[in-house]
Amino acid sequence: MCLGIPGRIIKIDDVDKKLATVDVSGVRRQVNVACIVDNSNPIETCVGEWVLIHVGFAMSRIDEAEAAETLKILHELGEAQAEMEAMQASGLR
Amino acid sequence: MKYVDEFRDRDKARTLVKEIETLVGEIDIARERPIAIMEVCGGHTHSIFRYGLEGMLPKEIELVHGPGCPVCVLPMGRIDDCVAVAERPDVICTTFGDAMRVPGSRKSLLQAKAGGADVRMVYSPMDALALARKNPEREVVFFGIGFETTMPSTALTILQAEAEGIENFSVFCNHITIVPTIKAILDSPDMQLDGFLGPGHVSMVIGTDPYEFVAHYYKRPMVVAGFEPLDVLQSIWMVLKQIKDGRAEIENQYKRIVPKQGNNRALDAVFKVYELREFFEWRGLGSIEHSGVRIRDAYARYDAERKFAMPHLKVADPQACQCGDVLKGIIKPWECRVFGTSCNPETPLGALMVSSEGACAAYYQYGGIKKQAVAS
Numbered sequence A: 001m002c003l004g005i006p007g008r009i010i011k012i013d014d015v016d017k018k019l020a021t022v023d024v025s026g027v028r029r030q031v032n033v034a035c036i037v038d039n040s041n042p043i044e045t046c047v048g049e050w051v052l053i054h055v056g057f058a059m060s061r062i063d064e065a066e067a068a069e070t071l072k073i074l075h076e077l078g079e080a081q082a083e084m085e086a087m088q089a090s091g092l093r
Numbered sequence B: 001m002k003y004v005d006e007f008r009d010r011d012k013a014r015t016l017v018k019e020i021e022t023l024v025g026e027i028d029i030a031r032e033r034p035i036a037i038m039e040v041c042g043g044h045t046h047s048i049f050r051y052g053l054e055g056m057l058p059k060e061i062e063l064v065h066g067p068g069c070p071v072c073v074l075p076m077g078r079i080d081d082c083v084a085v086a087e088r089p090d091v092i093c094t095t096f097g098d099a100m101r102v103p104g105s106r107k108s109l110l111q112a113k114a115g116g117a118d119v120r121m122v123y124s125p126m127d128a129l130a131l132a133r134k135n136p137e138r139e140v141v142f143f144g145i146g147f148e149t150t151m152p153s154t155a156l157t158i159l160q161a162e163a164e165g166i167e168n169f170s171v172f173c174n175h176i177t178i179v180p181t182i183k184a185i186l187d188s189p190d191m192q193l194d195g196f197l198g199p200g201h202v203s204m205v206i207g208t209d210p211y212e213f214v215a216h217y218y219k220r221p222m223v224v225a226g227f228e229p230l231d232v233l234q235s236i237w238m239v240l241k242q243i244k245d246g247r248a249e250i251e252n253q254y255k256r257i258v259p260k261q262g263n264n265r266a267l268d269a270v271f272k273v274y275e276l277r278e279f280f281e282w283r284g285l286g287s288i289e290h291s292g293v294r295i296r297d298a299y300a301r302y303d304a305e306r307k308f309a310m311p312h313l314k315v316a317d318p319q320a321c322q323c324g325d326v327l328k329g330i331i332k333p334w335e336c337r338v339f340g341t342s343c344n345p346e347t348p349l350g351a352l353m354v355s356s357e358g359a360c361a362a363y364y365q366y367g368g369i370k371k372q373a374v375a376s
């Protein structure tokens, strides 16, 4: 929750609601990108970008090297596994 | 230095530790007592234990593990309130995995679930809102926790619920805010801290300006730090350098993620939806002025506390628990009477044993490396 997890935005789902699909080490899910878009960084510029995701919200754009290093550390901390399990097992049914 | 080999840049880590040793040798107070540096954020605590960073540092440095794990400081009364709501037949209670295991005075949310309450783990408050869309005949309550890192997520979810006119969704807001907490720590008479590692991802949202009082008023250095092992070591070096130079400033080691002014879109949502509470109760620390937020009147219909007329139970921490003393750095986790015996990660008594960002669980998990043993 506090450390977040890096993912790559692969498509925009809803421009008005600011929703996009991210790929987090092969797991795909929808995230909210409201915090990383504004007039000078419109939502269309997000695709292909790496972002740091906290509880389903992209909170910061990061570069690819940073994303890779962060993922490695999260795996070592055991946080990545927990985060991705939570993403997959989310109470939706 | 058995853990150092795991680092990507083990040479860099060794060099940093050497430089830290040199700096410590040049700091006068280190000859009389340890230099106490608090890492405020639970993410740092986890990283420090996982990589055995404490054991690599000279014995003149004492790391004090601060209260920056939102799961660990949830008081029993708030859990009891949430359990009471979760047990209503019309309610679907949703929360993050870790929060489900925090002990209340009667039971945890997980135990409530085992007893038949509809409690579901979600990854995101957005998932809770999706459940509300799918189950219009039920009330979906999201147990919202976290510092400023996750505050924007619940604020934006409430704004989304409003935009869609969803009425069967509410948030039980337990968000806490870091600045008053650091102030309370600095005002505490039994605390002697020489500097701080500032939280990385909270600062990504609020920026570094809100910490200026730490330097100006309390004359303590603070370095906002990333959570990779090299980040932590470098930040400790930066704190020590300030101490040696006689400076007290807010420095930013984590510039690649943390902008000085924070994230404006996130802060706008937070200010729109939340306002400060006069007081908020912390497990182990008691009541801290202005340390929590609540939902503003304009969004009252999304406020679970009002929707369900919560009793606001106040429950004292269990007698055997010494979480407060650990949080304040007065004792180390293994010095707690129940550490590893009646309090362990399977059956936590205190909240510091629940999440891997809690000091007790981290010590338990990674073997509680005692500095002396490794440094020698």
Ligand code: SF4
Residues within 6 Å of the ligand: B320, B321, B322, B323, B324, B326, B333, B336, B337, B338, B339, B340, B343, B344, B349, B350, B351, B352, B353, B360
């Ligand atoms: S061992 Fe358990 S009760 Fe003791 S301080 Fe740690 S979490 Fe609290």
